[in-house]
Amino acid sequence: MMKKKPVEENMKKLFWVPLMLAFVVGTTATAWAAPDIGPLPTIKYDKKKAALGKRLFYDPKLSGDAAISCASCHIAGKGFAEGVDLGKAYPGTKHFRNAPTLINTAQKKKAGIPWFWDGRIGTNLNDVTRNEIVETIVLNMDMRIMQERLKQQPDYVKMFKDVGFSEPSNGAVRKLIPEFLKSLQSKNVPFDQGKLSKSAKKGMKLFKGKANCIACHNGSMFSDGKAHILGVAENPKIFKDPLRHVTMKASNKFLGVQNQHNLRFDVGAHSVSKMADGSDYRSFMTPTLRELRDTAPYMHNGMLASLDDVINFYNNGGGIDPNKDRALKKLGLTKSEKGNLKAFLLSLSGDKLTGSKYVVSKKEIMNMMQPYKAIPNWHNTKN
């Protein structure tokens, strides 16, 4: 009798199979679809352009009032992060988020990890460079003035020519700084080299298993490129210091976040996804775990001072939030397991990038800081 069931009915049953499959996949995606962790691919870059990009990275001429540079908040000795919970930001303001590392940042492109804690900008480093130069609370620079500042300095004119640009320009800067960013690649990372200590190896097992860090920190960049709600406590400095609250407000205004005056928390990636019910409030992009040895304090607002704090935070199943990510559960790690996990996390950091390739010399600084000279025979020289 069963065999005589109409074909249509069987077809109806079959119709549900992909839907059910999709449901199963959807609910358990984070658990089993995580791409494995692995070593980073090498990124090719133009060394000459990167060297000029380095100088621009350190030059305060790239900020509105010529007071700060990219390097003011992305410090080589601090893993190209800032080493403080919340960033400095442009004079007259203070930032409301932590400045993340720039090392390996060019890898985000292939890994598909959008930029900034809220992921509001894609992976195009040219865009990112422009954004940070013109952003009011970062460098607050009219790039047309920047271009003319560079053109006024003879050594820059020569250097831009040497790397193939006809003259210093807005567009050239947006190509050169990314070239320097590409040069910021992890070196001699024990994990990539397969030189893990016993403890770190145990830690890796925990990372992939019991602690389930890999659910979000996966792929060669240790990030799924998605936003998650962890329940990290708000940094009270933001609300106690009006100069910090100002930058948060300005950012929310600019990104069209509703009810900005009453918010007493960082909306995070809600500024992009804008769920009407606020279920995406306080979600933040999964950051890379690479080079974290030098980039404390941690989280989007620097509320966790050390790696131990971070491990304890996750061991407790994260913080408190009505919409906390369900992947977070109490882990029940023993003291030695925590130690092993920490050893593994530390194995993701390589040599410090503090050589002359990454930091400007005194001579370069002296050249950079020369006062502008008038162009000789100005009336007969092309602008």
Add this chain to the structure above:
Amino acid sequence: MKYTKLLFSLLIAFGLTMPLAAQAKSLGVGDPDDDAPIAALDMSKLSNPADNITTPEKAELGMLLYFDPRLGGDASVSCATCHNPKDGWAFGDSICRGYPGTVHWRNCQTVVNTGFYKKLFWAGSTPSLESQVFSAANGGVAGNGERDVMEARLEMIPEYVKRFKQVFGRPLPQIQDFARAVAAFERTLNDPNTPFDQYMRGDKKAMTKAAKRGMGLFNGKANCIECHNGHFFTDEKYYNIGVGAPPEFTESGMQQISFRFEIFAKGTKEKDYRTLKDDPGAYYRGKDPAMKGKWRTPTLRYLTFTPPYFHNGTAYTLEEVVDFYNNGGGENHFTKTAGNKTKILKKLGLSDGEKGDLVAFLESLTSKVQVRNDLVQSNPTLPSYAPLANDKYTVLPPSAKVPFYHYPNGKKAAFVSISVAGK
């Protein structure tokens, strides 16, 4: 009948010759309009837009904002930095200092009496004080502020929140209202009782004899009235009088940066960007090559407090200005390339005594004491930032009965927990 015919023919003749006469006059001197006679400042002509009526409270708020450096990029320069009360509400150097790390490229004008202008800025690029505020506050070599940050700063200053609410009736300060308040304040900065104004209103002793002689020259031999006419001493039209490029353009590296930035930013063809060495002024309004090097006639009121003169501050004293016109104006890049020097200017042949009289008259267009001398003597005390109260919470789903602000070590934070949604 005879008389009516005669009257008719007379009327027709009059009607025919009048426009011709006017036209002949305009062709002769390059100014198509009849010149309004100079007169006492007519306060009824002060702008008072329907959407931004001046009130004392609004002007008071605008005054505070005018002096507040937080309405700029790095919170170090305010309107008053470059339009400094101590310098005649202008800037006492040829070219304005500009934003930190930059320099401006033009002379800074006084804000006194500006409520009478219909075209603001040297190139007449802005029609109202309200829009002028943003050109200054946001410009890269001026205030370099951004509206979102400036508005956020206002929201963090309780005194401003209160005053904005009182004046504009909105729950929070809005950045457009910042411009409205500053414009309202600027409209209160007027100098209507100069010796000249008193003289014109009947006090024949208000002006010196020299100044009275100077007025005769102004209206006659020197023909200043051709452009500087009416109660506000300007026809607000555009002329190239041949003021040369300032020495700063050739001598200062910083100045060259701003020069190139400006011609680039204002939208110049590449050929012009590469070759321009002087400021084309009103050219940028309509990009008509014949407009290169032309500037809107400025008022002559408040001159005494506002040297140096001209759009690039190349004349330091009124004597220099009078000498310039006595020589029939000057020559600059554009008088040569566009051939557009105004035909109004001719050698005047003024004697030294006449020049002195003319200067005396020009000085009679300013009061002896500055406008709002109280603000010249001392800047107002500005209200401070304060953290926002923590008793306002965002609407959350009713299930959100959780301590919201906490430290990871389990300690409760200074912030209170949320218990009721939408409180």
